[in-house]
Amino acid sequence: MARTDHEIPKMSKELCSRLLADLEKAKRPVLYATKCSLDNSRYDAKVGYLTPGPKKVATELNVSSVKKMSRAIFMLEILLMKLETAAVHTKRELYYISKGEIKHNPHLKPLDFADQDESDEIIDFICELLECYREDLNCYANDRGGQTYAQQLIVTETLPDGDKAVIDLSKLGTTPFQPKNRPQNLKLSSKKKIDFCLIVESEGTANTLAANGFTKRNNAILMGAQGVPSNGVRGWCKLIQDQLKVPLYFFGDLDAYTVQNIFRTLKAGSAASLIRNSDFSAPDVKFLGVLPEDIKKYDLNDYPVKENDAQEVRSLKKAQDALKNDPFFHDKRNKGLSQILKWLLANKRRCEQQAYFTVAPRDPTMPEKIIVDKIKRGEYY
Amino acid sequence: MSGVGDAHPCARCAYVLPWTHTPLTLIIIIDAIALFPLSLMFFFVSIQPMASKTEKITTSSTAEYFSKNLQQVGFSSQVKAVLTTLKEAVDNALDACEEGGILPEVTVWVEKVGPGSLKNSDQIRVKVEDNGPGIEADDVPKVFGEYLASSKFGRGRCSRGQQGIGISAATTWAQLTCAVGARVITKTSKMRKALSTLVEVDIKNNKGVLREKETIDWDREHGTSVEFLIDGRIQLNGEAGLLNYLNGTTLVNPHLTLKYHLPDTEPLTVERVSMVVPEIPPATEPHPHTLKLGEFIAHSHLFGRITVNAWLKKGFSRVHEGVIKELVQAGIKKSLLEKSVDSTSEADFKQVFTGLQNLQLMAPSTKSVLSIGEDALAKSIKRLGDIDFFSVMTRKPAICDFKPVQVEVAIARLKEKSSEAETPVQVLRFANRVPLQFDKAACAIFHSIQSVNWRTYGLVQPKDSLPQGPYIIAVSVVSPFIKFKNASKETVDASDELVEEIRRALIQAGQRLSKHIRKEDKANELEEKIRHIEQFCPILVEGLCRITKAPEIRKKRAEEGLIKLLGRDARTTEKELEEAHAILEEHQEKNLEKQKNEAEVI
Numbered sequence: 001m002a003r004t005d006h007e008i009p010k011m012s013k014e015l016c017s018r019l020l021a022d023l024e025k026a027k028r029p030v031l032y033a034t035k036c037s038l039d040n041s042r043y044d045a046k047v048g049y050l051t052p053g054p055k056k057v058a059t060e061l062n063v064s065s066v067k068k069m070s071r072a073i074f075m076l077e078i079l080l081m082k083l084e085t086a087a088v089h090t091k092r093e094l095y096y097i098s099k100g101e102i103k104h105n106p107h108l109k110p111l112d113f114a115d116q117d118e119s120d121e122i123i124d125f126i127c128e129l130l131e132c133y134r135e136d137l138n139c140y141a142n143d144r145g146g147q148t149y150a151q152q153l154i155v156t157e158t159l160p161d162g163d164k165a166v167i168d169l170s171k172l173g174t175t176p177f178q179p180k181n182r183p184q185n186l187k188l189s190s191k192k193k194i195d196f197c198l199i200v201e202s203e204g205t206a207n208t209l210a211a212n213g214f215t216k217r218n219n220a221i222l223m224g225a226q227g228v229p230s231n232g233v234r235g236w237c238k239l240i241q242d243q244l245k246v247p248l249y250f251f252g253d254l255d256a257y258t259v260q261n262i263f264r265t266l267k268a269g270s271a272a273s274l275i276r277n278s279d280f281s282a283p284d285v286k287f288l289g290v291l292p293e294d295i296k297k298y299d300l301n302d303y304p305v306k307e308n309d310a311q312e313v314r315s316l317k318k319a320q321d322a323l324k325n326d327p328f329f330h331d332k333r334n335k336g337l338s339q340i341l342k343w344l345l346a347n348k349r350r351c352e353q354q355a356y357f358t359v360a361p362r363d364p365t366m367p368e369k370i371i372v373d374k375i376k377r378g379e380y381y
Numbered sequence: 382m383s384g385v386g387d388a389h390p391c392a393r394c395a396y397v398l399p400w401t402h403t404p405l406t407l408i409i410i411i412d413a414i415a416l417f418p419l420s421l422m423f424f425f426v427s428i429q430p431m432a433s434k435t436e437k438i439t440t441s442s443t444a445e446y447f448s449k450n451l452q453q454v455g456f457s458s459q460v461k462a463v464l465t466t467l468k469e470a471v472d473n474a475l476d477a478c479e480e481g482g483i484l485p486e487v488t489v490w491v492e493k494v495g496p497g498s499l500k501n502s503d504q505i506r507v508k509v510e511d512n513g514p515g516i517e518a519d520d521v522p523k524v525f526g527e528y529l530a531s532s533k534f535g536r537g538r539c540s541r542g543q544q545g546i547g548i549s550a551a552t553t554w555a556q557l558t559c560a561v562g563a564r565v566i567t568k569t570s571k572m573r574k575a576l577s578t579l580v581e582v583d584i585k586n587n588k589g590v591l592r593e594k595e596t597i598d599w600d601r602e603h604g605t606s607v608e609f610l611i612d613g614r615i616q617l618n619g620e621a622g623l624l625n626y627l628n629g630t631t632l633v634n635p636h637l638t639l640k641y642h643l644p645d646t647e648p649l650t651v652e653r654v655s656m657v658v659p660e661i662p663p664a665t666e667p668h669p670h671t672l673k674l675g676e677f678i679a680h681s682h683l684f685g686r687i688t689v690n691a692w693l694k695k696g697f698s699r700v701h702e703g704v705i706k707e708l709v710q711a712g713i714k715k716s717l718l719e720k721s722v723d724s725t726s727e728a729d730f731k732q733v734f735t736g737l738q739n740l741q742l743m744a745p746s747t748k749s750v751l752s753i754g755e756d757a758l759a760k761s762i763k764r765l766g767d768i769d770f771f772s773v774m775t776r777k778p779a780i781c782d783f784k785p786v787q788v789e790v791a792i793a794r795l796k797e798k799s800s801e802a803e804t805p806v807q808v809l810r811f812a813n814r815v816p817l818q819f820d821k822a823a824c825a826i827f828h829s830i831q832s833v834n835w836r837t838y839g840l841v842q843p844k845d846s847l848p849q850g851p852y853i854i855a856v857s858v859v860s861p862f863i864k865f866k867n868a869s870k871e872t873v874d875a876s877d878e879l880v881e882e883i884r885r886a887l888i889q890a891g892q893r894l895s896k897h898i899r900k901e902d903k904a905n906e907l908e909e910k911i912r913h914i915e916q917f918c919p920i921l922v923e924g925l926c927r928i929t930k931a932p933e934i935r936k937k938r939a940e941e942g943l944i945k946l947l948g949r950d951a952r953t954t955e956k957e958l959e960e961a962h963a964i965l966e967e968h969q970e971k972n973l974e975k976q977k978n979e980a981e982v983i
């Protein structure tokens with residue numbers, strides 16, 4: 001669950017008091033954080049996303065971890081100051097802010113971060129300790145993906161100063177709407193009934209569909225995911241699902257990586273983000289294609305997985321892993337999806353979303369027709 | 382020919398120096414060398430032992446052959462020419478001293494005199510002086526001016542020189558590039574005055590010619606000084622550098638006092654650390670299973686008129702009456718065995734050879750090898766520079782490929798850590814105590830080092846490569862029959878058995894080294910932990926207090942508590958360090974005891 005703005009300072013103070021009290025007694029403090037890994041992931045189709053199991057990782061304060069702990073407390077202090085003034089930053093900015101603090105307090109020199117990787121690691125560590133999202137600490141990543149086109153959608157954003165901004169997506173012309181990483185502040189409404197939301201794996205293909213009039217002809221929200229969905233995209237899809245109650249469809253490549261990683265993360269979250277999947281997954285989203293049966297049906301150009309391409313081989317390996325260990329693919333309601341993974345492993349072929357353009361090379365709206373037709377016939381998982 | 386007089390032999394020959402060839406010709410030459418079978422080379426060598434005066438035709442072709450193929454024996458580049466000249470002279474000095482039971486004191490001068498006659502070359506003076514037994518006046522022309530004249534050839538001993546090519550090749554090189562041969566001063570203890578002369582090679586006749594011969598007073602009992610003027614280029618540092626050769630030579634010769642005068646460096650004296658002249662064990666005859674047919678036949682030429690039967694028993698190890706009987710049982714005619722070796726046909730030799738190969742023979746004795754010894758190596762390695770710690774390992778003599786070998790390893794960690802931590806360790810390779818400086822990639826020693834997992838012993842090692850860091854790994858292989866990959870003796874043939882034997886030595890040395898590394902790691906760990914406590918305790922507690930707005934009194938208590946807490950961790954490390962230290966001490970004591978016991982046995 002997302003934390004509210006006063007929760008974080010309160011929890012931080014509690015954590016620090018506990019540490020301090022232990023130290024006064026010369027007792028070794030031990031901090032527990034949820035173990036974020038597949039072996040600690042649970043999946044219940046009724047819940048819809050991966051949830052944490054009982055496993056915890058213990059961090060003990062000892063002479064080896066005292067440096068990391070000192071850095072965490074130092075960074076936490078910076079973040080708390082930022083929260084107080086509602087200031088928002090990226091990880092890179094926080095890296096420079098920490099450098100600046102150290103410059104002004106030379107006795108903090110031993111804490112100095114050599115590079116951003118080191119400060120990023122500490123920020124993630126704080127999130128684990130407080131079991132909160134990075135965004136709860138007012139730390140945002142670069143917004144990536146989620147460019148959205150729609151004629152009926154209105155977004156109302158509550159700004160930090162309490163003002164409200166109202167965005168009518170139909171007024172944006174060819175410019176897409178870019179959702180933010182913290183969707184809690186957004187309110188959605190529609191001017192007219194919206195029939196569905198289509199999430200396209202390729203940013204470029206989403207743009208092509210929009211340019212060719214997809215959102216003019218269909219009462220639909222069209223979105224580009226840009227590969228593995230960022231927190232922004234995941235939270236945005238969840239918002240659309242919850243507030244608009246429209247069916248969501250995902251359209252992407254037919255390959256192990258897309259099914260096992262991109263789509264699974266969108267629908268049920270990931271093992272690495274167990275504690276925030278509840279707000280960052282859209283369990284209703286369906287896999288529209290490309291489906292194995294589409295290849296024959298539309299005579300699509302597919303090709304074999306290159307045995308010598310390390311990346312493709314690795315993703316097949318991961319698919320195998322997923323079938324074995326990922327509770328999401330074990331659930332019988334996702335049988336259609338695990339069937340696709342099995343098909344991919346058995347046939348070692350892949351087919352890209354853009355292959356729909358081969359069906360009628362001179363008709364740029366052909367992919368749109370196929371997509372709409374598939375939705376109508378219920379050809380998805 | 383009037384006016385020319387007894388012209389310099391090389392003036393009559395159109396010699397083409399190796400690197401003035403067009404690339405195409407050069408390739409052909411290299412190919413020819415590669416094809417030139419070593420056994421045939423042995424054949425050349427074996428027909429001309431020092432004492433006998435044999436066929437002129439063969440000897441003359443020998444000198445001509447080598448003078449045209451000097452690149453094959455170490456003169457294949459400007460840099461290598463200088464190194465080879467120095468190396469041949471120093472190796473000979475050390476051999477001679479060992480032979481005479483003398484503690485060697487060798488002085489070396491290498492300097493640039495002016496521009497050379499070849500493109501991009503300098504004229505270099507190389508002079509080496511020793512306190513060895515000296516050379517009889519009659520032998521001087523043979524030693525410096527005649528190929529394949531050696532007192533060491535084919536004796537199955539672990540001397541540095543083996544072939545009788547080395548120093549004459551240097552004389553030839555000097556003659557070809559600077560038109561002067563070798564300037565030699567030598568005195569044996571029997572001679573009243575020293576002989577000073579200039580030796581040149583008469584290439585057509587493979588004979589040494591003495592010029593400017595005079596007797597002089599010399600300030601020593603006995604010794605030899607040899608000086609060459611050659612074309613070449615001086616390279617001091619790096620794998621092929623002169624310093625690498627000199628350092629390596631001091632390492633494996635603890636009994637050597639070496640003085641050297643090199644350009645751009647102060648003259649330096651490296652004192653001996655052992656007062657024992659290594660005793661070269663008596664020769665072993667070759668084991669029949671180690672020879673190729675060509676070598677087998679060539680070996681017979683050393684024995685003059687002698688029956689095959691007698692030759693087999695005298696000329697080979699592990700061939701005795703019983704073996705002869707087995708040969709006969711296997712179908713070798715008795716009459717063949719009674720023939721004289723010099724009238725035996727190749728076909729007959731082949732029959733005997735194959736017969737022997739098919740018999741089960743005892744492995745050869747290992748008595749013919751010699752070792753430097755862990756004690757002496759330990760002292761000697763300290764001469765290589767400032768070192769933190771080291772480990773040495775002398776393996777027992779072993780049989781590899783039917784040849785006796787003894788492997789020794791010394792590993793040292795240098796204090797002056799180079800700025801780039803990722804540089805590979807420095808490898809010193811030795812065959813019969815001669816440093817090997819070229820073509821390391823194919824060498825058995827190199828293969829063995831790469832095959833060891835050094836990470837186990839605390840070193841950094843990328844996959845399938847040398848370990849990294851400021852270490853020297855020195856490996857010495859001693860054997861009367863070392864198999865080299867080429868005539869210039871730069872790489873030891875990487876047979877599976879030899880690679881495994883060296884690998885074992887490395888692993889044992891690595892285990893010993895790891896005791897030092899572990900102790901050092903623990904010491905570093907402790908230091909870091911103590912630093913951590915000092916640095917982070919106040920910072921952490923201050924941060925906690927600011928966030929919780931805790932009063933000063935809590936801050937003080939918490940800081941004390943934290944220091945107490947972390948102090949416990951540090952003490953654990955301290956204990957571990959003490960343990961590591963104790964293990965190391967125990968190991969060193971045991972070693973010392975072992976050496977003492979061994980010394981007593983001897």
Ligand SMILES: Nc1ncnc2c1ncn2[C@@H]1O[C@H](COP(=O)(O)OP(=O)(O)OP(=O)(O)O)[C@@H](O)[C@H]1O
Pocket residue numbers: 469473474476477511513514515516524530531532533534541542543544545546547548549605
């Ligand atoms: N400095 C010296 N003092 C005494 N004898 C020497 C000295 N240098 C050479 N000799 C004698 O001259 C012989 C020939 O030396 P040379 O270097 O040509 O051959 P080698 O050392 O036997 O073999 P290699 O060709 O492998 O070096 C030696 O075997 C040795 O008997």
Ligand SMILES: [Mg+2]
Pocket residue numbers: 469472473541542543545547548
């Ligand atoms: Mg020699």
